[in-house]
Amino acid sequence: MSAREWSTVWAAVHEERRALSADLAELPPERWAESSLCPGWDVHDVVAHLIDSAKTTRIGFVRRLIAARFDFDRDNAIGVARERRATPAETMAAFDRIIPETKTPPAAPATRLVEAVVHGEDIRRPLGIGRSTPLEHVLPALRYQLRTSTAMGGGRERAQGLCLIASDADVALGSGSDPEVRGTALALLLAVSGRRLRPGELAGPGVPALTA
Template sequence: MEDVWSMVHAERAALIDDLVHLDAERWDEPSLCGEWTVHDVVAHLVDTARTTRLGFVVGLARARFDFDRQNARGVERERGASPQETLERLRRVASRTSTPPAPLDSRLVEEVVHGEDIRRPLGLTRSYPAEAVVRSLRLQTRTPTSFGGAKELVARVRLTAADADVSIGDGPDVSGTALSLLLAVSGRKVALDDLDGPGVGTLAVAL
C-alpha cells in the first residue's frame, strides 16, 4: 500500500504542473466548489497544506466554530495578489506533512476532489492513481454529512465502482467510475451525469 503522504505530494505536484502555464484570466473561472473561483480553491489548498492540528483548533475557535468562516478566512489569507504568487505559495508547501485533526486519508480527499474542482471547469483531465481515489471514496462514505461526508447517504444507495473492486452502501445501485462516485458523494452534482443505475435519482435528491 502506497504511503499516503507520497500520494498527497504527487497530487500537489501534478496540480502545480497543470496550472503553471494557465492564463491569468482563467484563474477567475468558477470552480465546482460552491462560489469559489479556481484561484480561491488553490488558495484553500495552500491553507490546508499549512494547517496543523493546533492551528486548526485555534482557527476554528477564532471563527466561532463555523467551518465555512474558517475556510473563507484561510482563502483570504493565502490568496496572493496574482495567480503566480498563489501558485508559488502552493509550490512552497507541496511537500509539507502537517494535517488538521482528521483521518490522514482526508488529505487525499482534499487533493483529489479539489483537484477536480479546478480541472473540470478548465477542461483539464488527470488519470488519478486508483488507490488515491478509492481511499478517498471509502473515507467519504464513512464520514458523517455534518463533516462533509456521505455516511448517511450510503444507507440509502449502493455505490458500485466500474473500475475498482468497490461496492459500498445498501439500496438501489449507483454505478460509475470511482472518481465520479467520489465527486458525487462530495456534493459535486456535475458528476451525476457520469453515473448510472436506479439509485441515481435518490442520490440526486440527497445532493
C-alpha cells in the first residue's frame, strides 16, 4: 500500500468514527442497552469493541490471542469487558479518545474501514439512526470484503458465483453471467458481511444465495 492509499484509508476511518460519535452524543443512556445487529452484543458492547480494536497493535494482537487460547470469540469478549466503562458517557469519552488512532492488528488497514462502517450500522440500524455513508468509504470496504474469506471476517464465499450491482454507484462486482444481486453499496457490504437486511433492500435472482 502506498503512503497516499494508507493516508486515504485512515482519513476515512477517522471520519466514520467521528460520525458515529456525533450520532451517539445525544443518545439517552437507556438506549445503549438495546440489542445491536451483532448477536449477543448490545450497543454499549459494540462501542466497547470498537475502542478495543482501535487500541490493538500487531504485537498486542498476537499476545492477546495466545492468552485467549487462539479463541477469537473469547478474545473479543475479554476486550469488550475491558473497554466497556461503568456508564455510556464514560465509554463515549473513551471512544472519542481513540478517533485519531492508526493502530491495527496484523491485517490491512482496510479492515479498520470495514469495521468502522459495518459496526457503525450494527449500532445505528437498531436505533433507527440513518447515515448517508460516503461511497468512497463503502466501496473500498466492499471490495476488501469480497477478497477476504469468511473465516477471516470477510464475505468472499458468500458472494461466490454472484454478480453484485451497486445501484447507487453504477458498479458491478463479479461476472455478468452470474445471478445478479442489486442494492445500494452499503446494503451489499452489510450482506456480504453476514448482516440481516430489511425486506426489499436487495433484489435479483442471486439474493437467496447471498442471504442464505
